[in-house]
Amino acid sequence: MSQGSLIVISGASGVGKSTVIAKVLESCADVYFSVSCTTRPPRAGEVDGVNYHFINRVEFEERIQRGEFLEYAQYVGNYYGTSRKIVEEQLDRGIDVILDIEVQGAAQVKDNWPEARTIFIVPPSFEELAHRLRARKTDSEEKIAGRLQRAREEYREIPRYDYIVINDELEKAAEELRAVLIAERCRTIKRIALIEGV
Amino acid sequence: MSQGSLIVISGASGVGKSTVIAKVLESCADVYFSVSCTTRPPRAGEVDGVNYHFINRVEFEERIQRGEFLEYAQYVGNYYGTSRKIVEEQLDRGIDVILDIEVQGAAQVKDNWPEARTIFIVPPSFEELAHRLRARKTDSEEKIAGRLQRAREEYREIPRYDYIVINDELEKAAEELRAVLIAERCRTIKRIALIEGV
Numbered sequence: 001m002s003q004g005s006l007i008v009i010s011g012a013s014g015v016g017k018s019t020v021i022a023k024v025l026e027s028c029a030d031v032y033f034s035v036s037c038t039t040r041p042p043r044a045g046e047v048d049g050v051n052y053h054f055i056n057r058v059e060f061e062e063r064i065q066r067g068e069f070l071e072y073a074q075y076v077g078n079y080y081g082t083s084r085k086i087v088e089e090q091l092d093r094g095i096d097v098i099l100d101i102e103v104q105g106a107a108q109v110k111d112n113w114p115e116a117r118t119i120f121i122v123p124p125s126f127e128e129l130a131h132r133l134r135a136r137k138t139d140s141e142e143k144i145a146g147r148l149q150r151a152r153e154e155y156r157e158i159p160r161y162d163y164i165v166i167n168d169e170l171e172k173a174a175e176e177l178r179a180v181l182i183a184e185r186c187r188t189i190k191r192i193a194l195i196e197g198v
Numbered sequence: 199m200s201q202g203s204l205i206v207i208s209g210a211s212g213v214g215k216s217t218v219i220a221k222v223l224e225s226c227a228d229v230y231f232s233v234s235c236t237t238r239p240p241r242a243g244e245v246d247g248v249n250y251h252f253i254n255r256v257e258f259e260e261r262i263q264r265g266e267f268l269e270y271a272q273y274v275g276n277y278y279g280t281s282r283k284i285v286e287e288q289l290d291r292g293i294d295v296i297l298d299i300e301v302q303g304a305a306q307v308k309d310n311w312p313e314a315r316t317i318f319i320v321p322p323s324f325e326e327l328a329h330r331l332r333a334r335k336t337d338s339e340e341k342i343a344g345r346l347q348r349a350r351e352e353y354r355e356i357p358r359y360d361y362i363v364i365n366d367e368l369e370k371a372a373e374e375l376r377a378v379l380i381a382e383r384c385r386t387i388k389r390i391a392l393i394e395g396v
Contacts, residue, residue, distance in 0.1 A: 125394055163381065164389040176384050182377035183361065188318070191362040196323055
């Protein structure tokens, strides 16, 4: 058995990351979606351990000190981070791990874990992104403008990513993400130990 | 539109390369299978321009002199080569090109075209390869022993390849080859020019 792949996914709020990831988790065995830790309070309907691991600020900062995060970042006054231990356990069992994280966190992962593959999910256009954000009916126009502004800023980081997936049609975007996962499993560096006679 | 990907496939005689490739060509648009040139005489049923471009030795050597081959090699006294022009035309039209070539040719392509992706297709075991070669009923036991010996020698080159596909079940092997093609199309370096706002 070879080690799993670490797959990092970023993309603007509203681009449909969670839906694309959910589609891939449905159809691919041996893939684990990493649940982040956060100090942000749970929103209505959010479940501890499912949406996030909700922990307090003191504990988060202690864990930072102990080097327990593979990556962490502050965003709008709250911490968000990924537990190194859980990720490593899955990878060692040959399970691929998907992280859905911001561009800062993605850069940290790539620094600490160069073999991680990073994917940036983009909408077909900014106009379509604005349309999707409005359709969610959760944000004010002002908040939507802020999200679009942030999305434009994050686009500057795209050249650092290994892959771009365009979420125009969900099926196609999921197929592309799945293709990256499958191709990673075929890498010579991962498979060569399994091959008789090499 | 971005340039197509150059995909190089090698693997032992009898491993099922052609069947896996045919399966992928059926289900993937914009993929072109490159037909090699050879000085070997056509076998019964082989069609010029379909199985190979059959050319004579003098012409082959003239084309070598003119640098018209992306790669070429001699094998059992005959030349085999890939026309650079045809490959480049397809890639420039955004079409992915698959080459099915020997390990020497693959090394030449990788030297001349570092962005090419190379895939080595292996059987689940040497025992299974021997079984498949016998099932074809085209070779003597002596010839089969020679092919197996050659396969073992070629295995030394596997570490130079980007990917390993194990042809145990055809569907799974075809899915893996398809995944490499799709993942290549998503590479940031290929897609970034298509993205608005970068």
